[in-house]
Amino acid sequence: MKPDTLLARANDYVDDRSGGVVPPLVTTTTFARDRDYELVGDHVYARYGGPTAEQAESVLCALEGASDAFVFSSGMSAVVVLLETLRSGDHLVAPTVMYHGAQDWFRRLAERRGIGLRFFDASEAGALEREVAAGPTTMLWIESPVNPTWDVIDIEAAASAAHAVGAALVVDSTVAPPVTTRALDLGADIVLHSATKYLNGHSDLTGGALATRSSDARWEEVGEVRKYTGTVLAPFEAWLLLRGLRTLGLRYRRASDNALAIARRMSGHPAVESCLYPGLDGHPGHDVAKRQMTAGFGGMLSLLLADDPQGERCRRVATSLRHFTPATSLGGVESLVEHRATVEGPHSQVPRNLLRFSIGIEDADDLIEDLEAALG
Ligand SMILES: Cc1ncc(COP(=O)(O)O)c(C=O)c1O
Numbered sequence: 489m490k491p492d493t494l495l496a497r498a499n500d501y502v503d504d505r506s507g508g509v510v511p512p513l514v515t516t517t518t519f520a521r522d523r524d525y526e527l528v529g530d531h532v533y534a535r536y537g538g539p540t541a542e543q544a545e546s547v548l549c550a551l552e553g554a555s556d557a558f559v560f561s562s563g564m565s566a567v568v569v570l571l572e573t574l575r576s577g578d579h580l581v582a583p584t585v586m587y588h589g590a591q592d593w594f595r596r597l598a599e600r601r602g603i604g605l606r607f608f609d610a611s612e613a614g615a616l617e618r619e620v621a622a623g624p625t626t627m628l629w630i631e632s633p634v635n636p637t638w639d640v641i642d643i644e645a646a647a648s649a650a651h652a653v654g655a656a657l658v659v660d661s662t663v664a665p666p667v668t669t670r671a672l673d674l675g676a677d678i679v680l681h682s683a684t685k686y687l688n689g690h691s692d693l694t695g696g697a698l699a700t701r702s703s704d705a706r707w708e709e710v711g712e713v714r715k716y717t718g719t720v721l722a723p724f725e726a727w728l729l730l731r732g733l734r735t736l737g738l739r740y741r742r743a744s745d746n747a748l749a750i751a752r753r754m755s756g757h758p759a760v761e762s763c764l765y766p767g768l769d770g771h772p773g774h775d776v777a778k779r780q781m782t783a784g785f786g787g788m789l790s791l792l793l794a795d796d797p798q799g800e801r802c803r804r805v806a807t808s809l810r811h812f813t814p815a816t817s818l819g820g821v822e823s824l825v826e827h828r829a830t831v832e833g834p835h836s837q838v839p840r841n842l843l844r845f846s847i848g849i850e851d852a853d854d855l856i857e858d859l860e861a862a863l864g
Contacts, residue, residue, distance in 0.1 A: 491551060491667045491783075492737040498730055499547045511543045513727040535718040540726040545697075547733055548687075551666045553673055554699035556707065558714055559721035559729070563662065563682025564589055566696030570658065570678065571597055572713045573706045578626035579604035581619050586610075587635050587660065588832045594629075610639040611772075617649045625655040632671075632780070633663060633773065636790050636828050636844040638764045640773025643780055647675025656706065662686070663818065667737045668744075668783040672701045683721070685819030686786075688732035689739045693725045737783065739821060739849055744784025746855060747847040751789050753856050758794070759863040761841065765789040787847035788818060792839060793863075799840035802827045806843060811850060811858045818846035823855060 489497070501511050517534040521527055531538055541559050549557040560566040567590045574580065580594055584607045598605035608619035610630075620628055628650040632641040643659060650657040658678045659671035665686040671679040681687055683695035700707045714720055721729065744767070751765035766777035767785030777785055793801050805825075806814045812825040824846040828838040847855065 489550075494547070494550055495667075495733055495736050498543070498734060499550050501543065511540065511727070511730055513723055514539045515723050534723070535720065536715045537720050538723055538726075540723040540730070541721050544721065544726045544729045544733070547730065548666075548697050548699055551733075552679060552699040553670055554679070555701060556703050557697060557699040558710065559683065559726060560696035560698070560714065561719045561721055561725075562694045563680070563684055563696035564593070565717075565719040566680055566682075566698050567593060567660075569710055569713045569717065569719055570680065570698060573709045574601070574603050574626060576602035577604075579606065579624045580627050580629060581606050581608065581616075581625050581655075582629040583608060583610040583616075583631065583634050583639075583641070585634060585637055585639075585837050586629075586631050587662070588836070590629075590660065610634045610641055611637065616641065616646055620649045620653060620655065625650065625653050627656050627658060629658045629660070631660045631663070632669070633766050633777070633786070633788070635663060635788070636838060636842065638766055638771075638773075638788060638790060640766050640771075640777045640780075642776045643669070643671055643674035643676060650677075651675070663786055663788050664781055665736060665740060665819075667740050668781045668786065672699065674780060677701055678707075683729055684817065686740060687736060687819075688729050689736065689820055690728075690732050691817065691820035691822065693728045693732070695721045695725050695729055740786070741784050742849040743787030743819075743847050746849070746852040747787045747789050747845075748785065749852040750845070750847060750856055750859065754789075754791055754859065757860075757863060760791050761794040762792040763789065764792065764842075788845070789847065790842050790844045793841045793843060796841040799827055799829055799842075802841060802843045803830065805862045808862045809858050811854050812845065818844075820846065821849045823848040823850060 519531040545557040597603045608615040630641045647657045656677040659676040660680045661671045662682045662685050679699050681697045683697050748767045755763040812823045815824050826844045829836045829840045
């Protein structure tokens, strides 16, 4: 099945008992045993997982071409559980600018658990390879495109660099969902998503997902930690995720079309110093993005505003837009705008004149008109 068919049909779901075409919401916290004290079904206790979460996992697993997938109560719980597999003395390598919540957790682990942490500048050619080779590396963590500067990291090249030194490659592919990038096919060992974003797409659930190429010892440990911590996605959220996933391809392509139209209009705008969008021909990562983002370049773009060193103009623009809500998060059907430097605080590495946009599925003409009015 092609991704859109798989998604629309919820991985060919038909309920065995009722013939229903929509997976049921199973809210039970415990599962009965029969007279021989055998479990009636495959499940024991909801903290370990249940049928609704498993159905969402089966769709994600097929979509990613994975050997297994786990859904989590948030993207960050997927991050934390995956990092539980690192031991004291292991070494993590990651981009300098990336999703700050995950990076904050890396720093905490480095401080408290004796895990080595090194960074590379994703905007600099060869920096990733140099850093991975510069010292021992257990895990290379990347995003592509990188949030919120949208530098494009070549996943195949990152996989070669990681595997050459025996490291695992983790790709946080939240902004490039598997309808456009199948990171495991490109060499990633584990792919991570905040399902709160594109996978669900309606800004009404918090969730996360991991998918793996091989069910190895690290993966088993991930499953164990999720079981003990109870960070599995709850049934209602899993049900909502299944519903959101059905339209992932449509939503993603529409957001990509809108973002490209906006990026083209904003490049060269007198109030804009630079428009950061991998779909633009002149973007330094455009050729790699064309290769590894097969269904469009996504709805995420950033504008560096001209003559705005402290970001005051950014904040004014963000709050004067009519069709963009000033709010954090991304990947929903509605457009959002955010001044990341304000949200991340004084230690942020993000340029202060950067405004990040999550472009939704509205009419692009309305969005462009709104932006031009606010910038004007
Ligand atoms: C790239 C990326 N990864 C992970 C996360 C964490 O996901 P969640 O907010 O669902 O915990 C986010 C959240 O913004 C994100 O943008």
